[in-house]
Amino acid sequence: MINKVRNICCIGAGYVGGPTMAVFADKCPNLNIFVVDKNKQRVDAWNSEDLTKLPIFERGLDKLISKRRGKNLHFSDNFKKYISEADMIFISVNTPTKTKGLGAGKASDLKWVEASSREIAEYAQGETIVVEKSTLPVKTAQTIKSILDESQSINKDKKFTVLSNPEFLAEGSAIADLEFPDRVLIGGDNLDSINALVNIYLNWIPKDKIITTDLWSSELSKLTANAFLAQRISSINSISALCERTGANIKDVSLAIGTDKRIGKEFLNAGPGFGGSCFKKDILNLVYIYDYYGLHHEAKYWEKVVEINDWQKKRISNLIIEKLFGTVSGKKIAILGFSFKANTNDTRESPAISICKELINEGGNLFVYDPKVSHEQIRIDLNLPEARQEQDLNEGSWSYATSISEAIKSSDAIVIITEWEEFKYLNWKEIKSKMRNPSWIFDTRSIINICEAEKYGLKVWSVGKGSQNISNF
Numbered sequence: 277m278i279n280k281v282r283n284i285c286c287i288g289a290g291y292v293g294g295p296t297m298a299v300f301a302d303k304c305p306n307l308n309i310f311v312v313d314k315n316k317q318r319v320d321a322w323n324s325e326d327l328t329k330l331p332i333f334e335r336g337l338d339k340l341i342s343k344r345r346g347k348n349l350h351f352s353d354n355f356k357k358y359i360s361e362a363d364m365i366f367i368s369v370n371t372p373t374k375t376k377g378l379g380a381g382k383a384s385d386l387k388w389v390e391a392s393s394r395e396i397a398e399y400a401q402g403e404t405i406v407v408e409k410s411t412l413p414v415k416t417a418q419t420i421k422s423i424l425d426e427s428q429s430i431n432k433d434k435k436f437t438v439l440s441n442p443e444f445l446a447e448g449s450a451i452a453d454l455e456f457p458d459r460v461l462i463g464g465d466n467l468d469s470i471n472a473l474v475n476i477y478l479n480w481i482p483k484d485k486i487i488t489t490d491l492w493s494s495e496l497s498k499l500t501a502n503a504f505l506a507q508r509i510s511s512i513n514s515i516s517a518l519c520e521r522t523g524a525n526i527k528d529v530s531l532a533i534g535t536d537k538r539i540g541k542e543f544l545n546a547g548p549g550f551g552g553s554c555f556k557k558d559i560l561n562l563v564y565i566y567d568y569y570g571l572h573h574e575a576k577y578w579e580k581v582v583e584i585n586d587w588q589k590k591r592i593s594n595l596i597i598e599k600l601f602g603t604v605s606g607k608k609i610a611i612l613g614f615s616f617k618a619n620t621n622d623t624r625e626s627p628a629i630s631i632c633k634e635l636i637n638e639g640g641n642l643f644v645y646d647p648k649v650s651h652e653q654i655r656i657d658l659n660l661p662e663a664r665q666e667q668d669l670n671e672g673s674w675s676y677a678t679s680i681s682e683a684i685k686s687s688d689a690i691v692i693i694t695e696w697e698e699f700k701y702l703n704w705k706e707i708k709s710k711m712r713n714p715s716w717i718f719d720t721r722s723i724i725n726i727c728e729a730e731k732y733g734l735k736v737w738s739v740g741k742g743s744q745n746i747s748n749f
């Protein structure tokens with residue numbers, strides 16, 4: 277079996293593959309790493325001289341790319357060559373929720389994983405360790421294995437082992453998460469292959485942080501970790517609604533419960549609902565698996581986490597409409613933040629999408645500003661062309677704003693959806709002078725200084741902040 281890995285190929289140059297391989301290349305200068313993607317445009321962007329054109333925005337990523345690219349880190353669309361030369365191949369392709377067919381709306385669509393497995397089966401040479409990195413439903417390794425076993429049985433020169441090595445990085449802090457992970461999880465049934473991957477990680481991760489398990493437990497752990505994190509957010513969001521009704525403050529409640537070390541303080545920020553490519557998809561995968569095994573009560577338990585998340589978004593758009601006298605028709609609303617969280621340009625499952633769609637459906641004219649999300653991405657997500665001229669501002673439209681001041685000018689309301697740093701310390705005096713009366717701020721992240729905004733006559737709704745005037749029941 278392979279005891280020295282030299283050449284690595286990573287299939288998929290996305291949010292997982294790109295940053296992960298950049299850190300691998302930096303920490304292991306002796307490895308040659310080739311990241312391949314079928315999307316030529318994406319590969320070109322990774323190879324762009326201008327580092328602001330990288331397809332992904334992550335703090336510190338540009339530095340790593342400029343340090344390692346062309347040395348031991350390469351981006352290419354030539355699968356055949358780099359798969360055939362690799363000792364170890366990572367599969368980091370996308371696995372969205374199926375939109376049609378069996379398991380639609382719940383199960384992951386594995387067509388890209390299957391396609392990558394077939395590419396590996398066809399082009400790999402000799403002994404190859406295949407590592408699944410994408411977030412995948414339990415037992416996907418089995419699918420990969422079956423495809424590879426078949427090719428192995430036809431061509432005796434090919435030998436494959438499959439490992440699961442789920443990625444726990446969070447977008448926005450991907451590089452730090454990869455450099456200093458809480459743990460590295462490796463699942464597999466071939467000790468030599470497990471050790472080959474452990475040896476790579478040992479270049480920068482202490483041994484006691486590397487957990488090895490069987491394939492299935494590793495895959496299930498990834499889904500469970502995301503489900504638990506998402507469950508915390510739905511729990512705190514459900515308490516935020518109660519705070520608003522009864523006059524409590526969610527920030528105080530989060531602080532108070534978070535100091536209990538059994539609960540812990542992370543992931544207790546109430547907000548507009550969780551987004552991102554993983555949480556919803558992973559819970560729906562769990563639900564699908566439970567249902568498959570006839571565990572319908574357990575499936576319902578997890579399904580509720582997603583339902584509460586959807587409700588939080590709907591609850592927020594409803595209350596915006598209610599507070600603006602029951603209608604947003606023809607009103608100008610500034611949307612601050614479109615990415616699913618701060619420090620990323622990713623909009624997948626962003627709560628901004630559904631909140632904006634609801635407000636547009638109700639006739640609002642939205643002016644959307646986000647420091648990192650492109651104009652084109654917002655158009656795709658809202659599935660609506662932009663209103664470019666004043667005369668295009670029909671009831672129910674959106675326009676792209678290049679600055680906060682452009683977004684808020686003559687607006688009736690500001691809705692803060694992403695917790696970008698630049699939205700935390702706004703000049704409320706100046707803002708008030710540019711808005712129409714009454715001027716509303718809807719702070720779905722609870723990041724602004726409410727007293728300061730109210731001092732200048734703004735009306736503020738902040739998630740989970742009940743009014744002290746509410747009489748107790």
Ligand code: UDX
Nearest residue numbers: 443444445446447543544545547550551552554616617
């Ligand atoms: C998540 C997991 O954290 C990561 O381990 C896994 O590999 C991929 O999925 P990510 O989706 O990048 O990472 O972001 P995360 O920081 O977990 O946030 C997910 C969503 O929850 C965001 O929309 C965020 O705004 C929201 N969130 C997070 C809250 O609303 N409140 C919190 O307290 C924390």
Ligand code: ADP
Nearest residue numbers: 288289290291292313314315369370388391392
């Ligand atoms: P993730 O967040 O899981 O990294 P992304 O969508 O950001 O997901 O990236 C996945 C990448 O995988 C995309 O750039 C896509 O073009 C690429 N990809 C999908 N299927 C294949 C395949 N069979 N071969 C090569 N690349 C693929």
